[in-house]
Amino acid sequence: MLYYLIICRSLTYAQRTAAALERAGITARILRSPKSISGEGCSHAVKISQRSLPDALRVLQRVDLTPKRIFITAGDGSYQEVEL
Amino acid sequence: MIYLDSAATTLQKPPSVALASARAINRLASPGRGGHRPAMAAAETAFSCREEAAALFHVPSPEQVVFTFNATHGLNIAIKTLVKPGSRVVISGYEHNAVTRPLHAIPGVELRVAAAPLFQRRAMAEAFRRELDRGADVAVCIHVSNVFGFVLPIEEIAGMCRERGVPLIVDASQSAGCLPLDAQSLGAAFIAMPGHKGLYGPQGTGLLLCGRSPEPIIEGGTGSESIRQTMPDFLPDRLEAGTHNVAGIAGLLEGLRYLRRRGLETIAGHERRLMREMGEGLSALPGVQAFLARDEEAQTGVLSFRVEGRDCEELGEELGDRGFALRAGLHCAPLAHQTAGTLETGTVRASVSPFNEEREIHQFLFAVSGLVH
Numbered sequence: 421m422l423y424y425l426i427i428c429r430s431l432t433y434a435q436r437t438a439a440a441l442e443r444a445g446i447t448a449r450i451l452r453s454p455k456s457i458s459g460e461g462c463s464h465a466v467k468i469s470q471r472s473l474p475d476a477l478r479v480l481q482r483v484d485l486t487p488k489r490i491f492i493t494a495g496d497g498s499y500q501e502v503e504l
Numbered sequence: 505m506i507y508l509d510s511a512a513t514t515l516q517k518p519p520s521v522a523l524a525s526a527r528a529i530n531r532l533a534s535p536g537r538g539g540h541r542p543a544m545a546a547a548e549t550a551f552s553c554r555e556e557a558a559a560l561f562h563v564p565s566p567e568q569v570v571f572t573f574n575a576t577h578g579l580n581i582a583i584k585t586l587v588k589p590g591s592r593v594v595i596s597g598y599e600h601n602a603v604t605r606p607l608h609a610i611p612g613v614e615l616r617v618a619a620a621p622l623f624q625r626r627a628m629a630e631a632f633r634r635e636l637d638r639g640a641d642v643a644v645c646i647h648v649s650n651v652f653g654f655v656l657p658i659e660e661i662a663g664m665c666r667e668r669g670v671p672l673i674v675d676a677s678q679s680a681g682c683l684p685l686d687a688q689s690l691g692a693a694f695i696a697m698p699g700h701k702g703l704y705g706p707q708g709t710g711l712l713l714c715g716r717s718p719e720p721i722i723e724g725g726t727g728s729e730s731i732r733q734t735m736p737d738f739l740p741d742r743l744e745a746g747t748h749n750v751a752g753i754a755g756l757l758e759g760l761r762y763l764r765r766r767g768l769e770t771i772a773g774h775e776r777r778l779m780r781e782m783g784e785g786l787s788a789l790p791g792v793q794a795f796l797a798r799d800e801e802a803q804t805g806v807l808s809f810r811v812e813g814r815d816c817e818e819l820g821e822e823l824g825d826r827g828f829a830l831r832a833g834l835h836c837a838p839l840a841h842q843t844a845g846t847l848e849t850g851t852v853r854a855s856v857s858p859f860n861e862e863r864e865i866h867q868f869l870f871a872v873s874g875l876v877h
């Protein structure tokens with residue numbers, strides 16, 4: 421199943437992001453960012469389904485939360501960055 | 505034992521506090537240090553605590569709520585961020601050593617004390633205005649005196665600081681959980697508070713509400729941006745190096761929830777009622793001087809008193825032997841005693857919480873009357 425990972429600058433931002441999405445009815449799960457995409461070391465990401473991204477971006481814009489980076493899973497298990 | 509030392513630590517707490525702390529020891533790991541369930545559960549608890557505090561103190565965003573070990577820790581961060589060698593700093597005449605000692609440790613600080621008689625809020629505001637007008641780089645002000653329960657006019661002082669562009673640090677050690685405190689309207693640079701007093705958390709907890717970017721006083725792992733050898737530039741990670749006091753935070757969360765359920769107004773009203781009854785009762789006893797404000801709004805549930813011809817520490821001991829927990833001496837606030845004129849004698853301090861009852865005040869007054877007659 422394809423999904424998006426919203427990379428957040430900190431665990432607290434990830435929690436704010438997930439809380440805002442959940443409040444808007446978008447299922448969101450916090451997890452540690454995969455090492456291959458974590459950039460500057462440990463970070464947290466919020467996982468959402470493929471179909472939720474447009475709504476999620478709208479919600480995050482509304483609450484003034486800017487995603488650091490967003491990745492989508494590829495069929496081979498790797499991640500591809502999504503240009504915003 | 506009748507506990508009248510809540511200004512030091514609220515010993516009586518909602519039962520949910522201890523339960524949550526005990527549960528956390530067995531079930532919660534370290535926030536941000538793993539993706540497993542105990543780590544994520546700890547992260548949820550910490551986030552809930554930040555959110556609860558942000559709502560209570562009107563902090564715009566939960567990451568501006570930073571966990572500290574106590575108010576002193578938070579005050580040290582705030583002071584060391586803003587005060588540099590040679591800075592001109594205005595403080596009230598009622599500050600605790602948690603403020604004055606860090607300031608004295610910074611070389612060349614020009615300290616200006618805005619002093620006013622006890623419980624005179626207008627004079628206090630005027631004193632601050634005078635000192636700020638002389639030019640200041642930073643202001644530090646206690647919201648409520650830990651010795652006398654004197655409620656300083658913090659909204660007015662914050663307004664003066666905003667008008668003059670002087671960053672303000674608020675020591676809310678005695679007011680957090682006892683009086684309404686609105687971080688957004690105060691516009692203070694930092695507000696520091698303990699978790700173990702009016703917020704009913706365990707000892708070893710505290711909060712620093714950050715209105716601006718702070719400088720860390722300890723560095724270390726944060727579970728974020730691990731490759732970098734400098735501390736993250738974002739809150740709360742910038743100030744939270746090392747493992748959190750998760751058991752403490754879990755308890756603090758329950759303390760904050762209790763406050764929300766019970767209501768600050770109800771708590772403040774109860775504490776003031778008990779304190780006034782105590783103050784009026786003590787004032788009626790021969791040789792007893794109770795420091796009681798005429799204006800009820802100028803004092804919280806903290807009351808100092810002294811007895812003519814009696815050493816305050818000995819009196820505190822004697823009351824302790826009779827089953828009353830109080831605190832005597834200078835209360836780590838010699839400046840406050842100097843301002844109020846009690847530096848030579850010290851005082852005995854009684855302080856109440858929502859868990860005290862009127863009958864306990866009557867028993868206390870009876871005990872004091874037996875000692876002074």
